[in-house]
Amino acid sequence: MADMRISRLETFSTPDVGFVRVTGDGGETGWGQMSTYHADITAQVLHRQVAPWILGRIIDGDDPVADFLDLAAFVHEREHKFPGSYVRRALAGVDTALWDLLGRLAGQPVASLIGGAPGRVRAYASSMKRDITPEDEADRMCRLRDDQGFDAFKFRVGAECGRGRDEWPGRTEAIIEIVPRALGPGVVTMVDANSAFDVPRAIEVGRMLEANGITHYEEPCPYWRPDLTRRVTHALEIDVTGGEQDCDMRHWVEMAANHVVDVMQPDVMYMGGLTPTLALAEMLANAGNEAGIDAGNEARNEGGNEVGNAAGPGGRGYPCTPHAANLSLVTTCTMHLLTAIPNAGPYLELAIEGADYYPWTEGLFRGDPFAVEDGHVTVTDAPGWGVEIEPDWLAAAQHAESLWDGTKPVCETFPEQAIGA
Numbered sequence: 001m002a003d004m005r006i007s008r009l010e011t012f013s014t015p016d017v018g019f020v021r022v023t024g025d026g027g028e029t030g031w032g033q034m035s036t037y038h039a040d041i042t043a044q045v046l047h048r049q050v051a052p053w054i055l056g057r058i059i060d061g062d063d064p065v066a067d068f069l070d071l072a073a074f075v076h077e078r079e080h081k082f083p084g085s086y087v088r089r090a091l092a093g094v095d096t097a098l099w100d101l102l103g104r105l106a107g108q109p110v111a112s113l114i115g116g117a118p119g120r121v122r123a124y125a126s127s128m129k130r131d132i133t134p135e136d137e138a139d140r141m142c143r144l145r146d147d148q149g150f151d152a153f154k155f156r157v158g159a160e161c162g163r164g165r166d167e168w169p170g171r172t173e174a175i176i177e178i179v180p181r182a183l184g185p186g187v188v189t190m191v192d193a194n195s196a197f198d199v200p201r202a203i204e205v206g207r208m209l210e211a212n213g214i215t216h217y218e219e220p221c222p223y224w225r226p227d228l229t230r231r232v233t234h235a236l237e238i239d240v241t242g243g244e245q246d247c248d249m250r251h252w253v254e255m256a257a258n259h260v261v262d263v264m265q266p267d268v269m270y271m272g273g274l275t276p277t278l279a280l281a282e283m284l285a286n287a288g289n290e291a292g293i294d295a296g297n298e299a300r301n302e303g304g305n306e307v308g309n310a311a312g313p314g315g316r317g318y319p320c321t322p323h324a325a326n327l328s329l330v331t332t333c334t335m336h337l338l339t340a341i342p343n344a345g346p347y348l349e350l351a352i353e354g355a356d357y358y359p360w361t362e363g364l365f366r367g368d369p370f371a372v373e374d375g376h377v378t379v380t381d382a383p384g385w386g387v388e389i390e391p392d393w394l395a396a397a398q399h400a401e402s403l404w405d406g407t408k409p410v411c412e413t414f415p416e417q418a419i420g421a
Contacts, residue, residue: 030101095273
């Protein structure tokens with residue numbers, strides 16, 4: 001690919017979701033997405049704290065992983081007083097747009113650019129609801145099994161960040177028995193506790209899960225207390241999983257070194273895009289192999305090689321089953337990712353909620369990029385991410401742009417009242 005300079009960054013946002021369009025100096029374009037939730041605020045972060053450092057940069061299309069990691073590292077260095085989530089949420093929009101641009105230029109899906117290939121990806125049907133009775137949850141999962149061919153399901157236990165509470169008394173015990181029994185043998189069942197329990201209760205629930213053949217126990221304890229989660233992991237046979245909230249490579253290095261969970265679950269958008277997630281997956285795949293662990297060349301400046309002698313479950317690397325909890329571009333990017341990484345978990349998380357739960361995902365894309373057949377979705381051979389954002393949605397969104405004027409970046413400013421407007 002000939003050298004291309006980033007000449008324009010545009011955001012199209014609502015409070016729930018925001019897309020980014022990157023334009024090169026030759027008119028090349030690509031589309032990406034910032035992380036969901038408060039995306040209108042993230043758009044302001046992008047124009048104020050990301051755009052000034054990357055507009056005018058020349059992209060190396062021959063080694064995009066190294067180049068995009070360096071781009072992100074430079075932004076983090078310039079914004080070193082802001083090491084948290086928002087800058088990464090904004091960077092995700094730029095990173096995913098650049099990958100889409102490269103795919104469009106090459107006439108290939110992103111999956112093919114990163115070592116994967118188009119094709120089918122097995123999905124599990126992921127429930128987001130806790131206000132549903134165990135009987136109703138079982139009924140709708142059985143319908144999905146029969147109508148769409150799903151053979152793996154995840155449902156919710158406990159109360160989200162519930163300080164030990166259940167959504168209502170007895171719900172956890174009931175749903176752990178009712179859903180697997182209704183779905184029958186040969187169907188994989190998983191649960192997500194969303195930081196619900198303390199250690200004794202988490203272990204108690206884990207024993208119930210094991211007794212009912214459930215195989216995946218997500219975020220049993222407050223995610224910000226990995227020491228508690230580690231105790232649960234080492235007390236149970238079931239796979240304890242987690243990591244969706246984590247975005248700083250230091251946390252991942254410590255999680256791997258200390259075997260906090262058995263299965264790692266990064267979120268592409270929380271991580272800052274596809275590129276840092278690829279670097280993380282590589283690090284996790286090589287856990288226990290000193291030659292392979294430098295956190296992707298020091299997590300490409302965010303980690304170090306402390307995990308060089310760490311090992312995942314059984315002395316091997318860690319499986320990577322990413323978090324993708326809504327039908328926006330995060331799921332599309334994860335589909336492509338799973339075709340390429342060697343330690344991909346056996347399935348994609350696919351949210352099953354509709355407009356009653358996620359009204360803002362309605363009308364995002366033309367067609368149905370998440371169509372399910374026999375429990376699988378498909379990464380097509382269309383260039384880039386293979387999706388088209390609905391023009392009517394873009395027209396209704398809040399638009400802002402920053403550009404390179406030939407010598408310097410000219411970045412969007414926002415009136416104070418724009419926040420939350």
